[in-house]
Amino acid sequence: MAAHKTLDDLYASGPVEGKTILLRADLNVPAKDGKVTDATRLERLLPTIKELASKGAKVLILSHFGRPKGERVPEMTLAPVAVALGELLGLDVAFAVDCIGDSAKAAAEALPKGGVLVLENTRYHAGEEKNDPAFAKALAELGDIYVNDAFSAAHRAHASTEGIAHLLPSYAGRAMEAELTALDKALGNPARPVVAIVGGAKISTKLDLLGNLVSKVDALIIGGGMANTFLAAKGIEVGKSLCEHDLKETAREIMAKAEAAGCRVVLPADVVVAPEFKAHAPATTVPVDKVPADQMILDIGPDSLAALAGHFETAKTVVWNGPFGAFEIPPFDNGTNGAARHVAMLTKMGEMISVAGGGDTVAALNNAGAADDFSYVSTAGGAFLEWLEGKTLPGVAALEHA
Numbered sequence: 001m002a003a004h005k006t007l008d009d010l011y012a013s014g015p016v017e018g019k020t021i022l023l024r025a026d027l028n029v030p031a032k033d034g035k036v037t038d039a040t041r042l043e044r045l046l047p048t049i050k051e052l053a054s055k056g057a058k059v060l061i062l063s064h065f066g067r068p069k070g071e072r073v074p075e076m077t078l079a080p081v082a083v084a085l086g087e088l089l090g091l092d093v094a095f096a097v098d099c100i101g102d103s104a105k106a107a108a109e110a111l112p113k114g115g116v117l118v119l120e121n122t123r124y125h126a127g128e129e130k131n132d133p134a135f136a137k138a139l140a141e142l143g144d145i146y147v148n149d150a151f152s153a154a155h156r157a158h159a160s161t162e163g164i165a166h167l168l169p170s171y172a173g174r175a176m177e178a179e180l181t182a183l184d185k186a187l188g189n190p191a192r193p194v195v196a197i198v199g200g201a202k203i204s205t206k207l208d209l210l211g212n213l214v215s216k217v218d219a220l221i222i223g224g225g226m227a228n229t230f231l232a233a234k235g236i237e238v239g240k241s242l243c244e245h246d247l248k249e250t251a252r253e254i255m256a257k258a259e260a261a262g263c264r265v266v267l268p269a270d271v272v273v274a275p276e277f278k279a280h281a282p283a284t285t286v287p288v289d290k291v292p293a294d295q296m297i298l299d300i301g302p303d304s305l306a307a308l309a310g311h312f313e314t315a316k317t318v319v320w321n322g323p324f325g326a327f328e329i330p331p332f333d334n335g336t337n338g339a340a341r342h343v344a345m346l347t348k349m350g351e352m353i354s355v356a357g358g359g360d361t362v363a364a365l366n367n368a369g370a371a372d373d374f375s376y377v378s379t380a381g382g383a384f385l386e387w388l389e390g391k392t393l394p395g396v397a398a399l400e401h402a
Contacts, residue, residue, distance in 0.1 A: 004172045004180060004399045007051065010145065013169070017056030018113055022143035023048065023173065024160050024395075026150040027063035027081045027118070036084040041152070041379055046088060048149045048173035049116060056113040060143055061085075062099060062122055062160045064153070070126030082118035093118055099160075100125070100138035108142050122160045129158055136163030149173025151180070152380035154395030155387075165398035172399055180396065182376035183387055186355035187216055191316035197339070199224035199322030200360065203247050209321070212390040214258040214265075219311055221266040223324035223335070228297055230255070230267055236289050239273065241297040266311065270301030272325070272332060279329040299325030300335035308339050312352070318343050320356035320374075321388060323364040337368040344373035357384035 010016065025045050030038040052059050066076040079095050086093035096107035099119035111117050119142075122128040127135025136159040140146070146168040148154070153161050154176075164170075172180065187194070194217040198206060203226045213220055222230055225242035232243050233251035258265045268288050273295035274281040285301040286292070300308075312318065320343070324335040344365075347354045356365055357378030365371035378384045383393060 004177070004396070005170070006172050006177050007048070007147070007174065010147075010169075010171045011055075015055070016052065016145070018058075019145055020058045020060060020108060020111075020143040021052055021145045021147055022060050022062055022139065022164065022168065023052070024062045024146070024148045024150045024153070024164075026152045027061070027078055027085070028065050028153075029081060029084075031080065034080045036081060039084060039088060042081075042085050042088055044175045044379065045085075045149055045173075048147065048175060049089060051174065052147070053114045053116060057145075058108065058111045058113060059116045060108055060111075061116065061118045062139065063118075063150070064123040064128065064158075064160070065121045066123070068121060068123050070123070070129070072124050076121055076123075078118055078121050085116075085118065089116065091116065096120060098124070100135070100142070104142055122158075127159055129156075131157050131159050131163045133163060135159045136167060139164050140167040143168065146170040147173045148395060148399060149175045150395070151176050151378070152383050154380075154393040155383040155391070157394035161395040162398045165395075170399055176399075178376070179378060179380070182355050182378070185353050185375070186317060186319045187388070191353060193218040193315050194317040194319065195219045195221060195311050195315040197221045197223065197318065197320040197322070197324075199226065199324050199336075200358075201225040201242060203229050203244055203251060206322075206385075207250065208389040208391075209385060210254050211257070212388065213319075214254065214263045215261045217263055217319070219264045219266055219315075220258060221308060221311065223268070223300060224322055226322075227267055230265070231288060234267075237291060237293070238297060239291040239293050239295045241273075241291070266307070268297075268300045268304040269307060270303040271297045272299040272301055272334070274298055274332075277326060277329075280331070283331055297325075299332040305335055305338045309342055312339075312342050312346055315346075316352055318347075318352055318354045319388070320354065320365075321358045321361055321385065323360055327360075327364045327367055333364075333367060336364050337370075340365050340368035340370035344368075344370035347375055348373045357381075357388075 082095040094117040196217040228238045228241045228243040233248040326332040327336040354374045
């Protein structure tokens with residue numbers, strides 16, 4: 001893993017008391033009627049904010065919220081999020097009505113040592129998403145030091161994630177540091193054997209991911225709707241199941257690439273089928289080559305789950321993205337739940353490192369009650385996927401040059 005300066009390096013360079021720190025956070029949290037409905041991302045910021053504030057630094061928080069596209073959209077103000085953050089921190093968090101200019105400067109100057117200030121939505125300015133040098137400079141003028149604690153926004157080369165890092169001494173916050181450490185353990189320098197689980201609906205959204213993983217892992221377990229396309233590519237009839245028939249040749253190419261790299265591709269041996277995608281629909285378990293023409297595959301069967309257990313028992317690292325079936329509705333959550341709990345158990349026993357991420361994945365692991373026992377669960381959606389795809393993340397790369 002490339003060396004990124006952390007808060008420990010910041011403290012080694014001198015005291016931060018009285019210094020103004022621009023902290024790039026991800027406050028883009030789910031909200032309804034002005035109330036935050038999921039504070040997970042806020043909670044992960046608390047260690048960095050508390051640490052910096054306790055050392056007497058002024059903490060100015062930069063973040064986007066929604067997609068206002070350079071316009072001041074009242075529904076996308078960060079004001080309610082600042083209130084929610086203050087409640088979690090147990091202190092009054094100040095709020096500035098802009099992230100640059102006189103109002104932001106005045107709010108920053110009024111902030112006491114150890115104070116926390118949330119600056120208004122960076123995407124109210126078109127220069128944010130354009131990574132405009134003038135906008136990045138206006139942001140940088142507010143502080144002495146830049147800390148990025150928003151891995152989930154690191155795949156965007158925006159002014160507050162990339163441009164500003166070239167203008168100020170820059171460091172990774174504790175959440176960013178934890179994410180990069182976990183990802184390095186998962187694929188950068190992993191304990192082997194490495195097993196990757198890739199599920200979800202469509203191969204078309206994960207071609208780069210699959211192409212990168214087959215050259216890095218020892219076994220690639222494919223689940224969800226995308227497994228149907230691989231089964232069809234092998235000549236197996238999948239009935240009414242979700243299947244990208246136009247990508248069968250692509251699936252064959254991925255399997256050939258995996259074979260050449262010594263990576264085993266694991267597909268279901270038996271599946272749970274039903275005539276329709278509906279809660280408590282009449283479900284039947286059949287061998288994978290016996291799917292009725294009028295039925296659809298909605299989960300993996302018990303034999304498939306038992307086979308997965310064998311892969312997990314020998315693995316030292318598991319990387320997980322995507323569910324095995326329609327985990328949102330019973331009884332089609334059994335496969336995902338069973339696999340998740342098995343990985344969680346082995347992780348808790350110290351037998352493996354497990355790293356998971358992606359929106360559906362986090363929801364699926366929470367549904368299974370397994371998320372807390374994984375080594376690391378990333379709340380970053382796009383950034384986690386692009387990292388799995390082997391792409392350079394601009395927000396991370398910028399810290400390497402800091």
